[in-house]
Amino acid sequence: MNISANGYLSGSNLERVLRAGHFAATGELGPPQSADGSTIREKAQLLKGACDAANITDNQTAIVRMSSVSAGAIALQEGLEPVIQVTCRDRNRLAIQSDILGAYAQGIRNILALSGDHQTFGNHPMAKNVHDIDSIQLVQMIAEMRDKKIFQCGDPFKGQEPCMFVGAAAAPFAHPIDFRPYRLGKKVNAGANFIQTQLIYDIEAFKKYMEKVRALGLHEKTYILAGVGPLKSPAMARYMRESVPGMLIPDEIMNRMTAAGAPWSGKGELTKEDKKARSGAWRETGIKICVELIQQLREIEGVSGVHIMAIEWEEAVRPIAEGAGLLPRPVVEPAAA
């Protein structure tokens, strides 16, 4: 897809901001494990105005939650533009296409295509998974629904086709690491208009990755949003470093998180107030680190924005965006294309 051509692919706010050359910011909203729409409305208010669009996760970590299309429709009512996440784990090509039709009809214009975490991680490890198509085939399917006006089987649309801004994920440090830029290339060739990366804490390693991405010319064919997220505590940082595939956290950041809690170490049994104060200090440092990471990522050629992931801590997105000088978010009128 030639993204420099006139006219928008989807006309979503995210697409308009990126096309206008602004440094974009996306957030993330996790739907509840319940049928309660009010939590989405509350979270949407926290994110609205702090980012250009927010990802609505799809049964994240294989735990059943409200569907991303439904939660996305609620976010839209609140004035927050959603990026619907769609995994290949729970639905086959029929179900995914029908969801996309419904999502478009509800006003949803962005999709992020994912393979999905394996169901053994979640609360239904006994479930059967689907994986009828994979994430790259999913990107291609959504792009062709828009560009060729066809269903995956090749049948033409009888009416309005869904015009989605299609995104894909990238895990720059997963293995085999040498293949990662090429896999990104496959996603771009499949039709990914934007990319959101796994959380980046190791700027030097990410710079090396981006060098290869630029050598392949991928940054000119897609918009790359680097993933960032505030650390909540040294324990969380340790867990992520040790247990999440492809998560590199440099010692310097680990040490800063630990140092933030130093005033409370060696104090013996901590009172409730102490713990609260320590947690506050950790979180403050986590936000500070996140702001600095955004500033460094912004300097890397080929990075078009950041994807701020603060799941179950949506309050953090605004101060992070503020601190990084990303507010107010630009307004790009649809007519400006």
Add this chain to the structure above:
Amino acid sequence: MIVAETKPLDEIKALLSDAEKVLVVGCGTCVTVCFAGGSREVAIMGSLLRMAGRMDGHERQVEEVTVQRQCEWEYLDAIAEQVGAVDVVLSLGCGIGVQALAEHFPNAWVVPGLNTKFMGLPLEQGVWAERCAGCGDCLLGLTGGVCPIARCSKQLLNGPCGGSIDGHCEINPEVSCAWQLIYDRLTEKGKLEVLMEIQPPRDWRTARHGGPRTIVREDLRLPEDHQAGQSMKQEA
């Protein structure tokens, strides 16, 4: 080969319920090689059931026999009399063996003594691993001889996913990442360019998703009068 495992004894006892006479039928092929249902395991199962019967105060007459191949009707004729003399046939064959017995002896009640697991191979003494899911459209020629359908936890055709780490799959450090293996194989062979191409969605009709599968080879079929004779023989 087909790899299977013995069911828990309690489950087998429940399947036999109040049967007085039981015939344990082993198979001399795959399940012999994977130590689940050969003559040795049949003998062990026979003793276990007799012992359990004595302990539970429900003595059973347990006969034992092992056929060369339980999944072909022609090998089953030899045990017709033994099958006819019992209340329950406990098959230590794979799921195909169980069904072959049930189809061949419609009057018998056949129950499985094994859980049939997969098509695979022994990696070392006592360790078996899955290798093929019988997808009906083999793509090993693209992947350097490593099957992503049977061995990638997400059956990806354009892997690896972001969960691949240190050579293993995100689901478990004990499980190798099939796509890391594919990548290594193709790198070794200088064929990495194969991985740069997007593999299109599969037509899963060749696999189980198009319904149960049958193969008809006209070149091998017998003339019609012979076929009729054969099927009559099978139903006899």
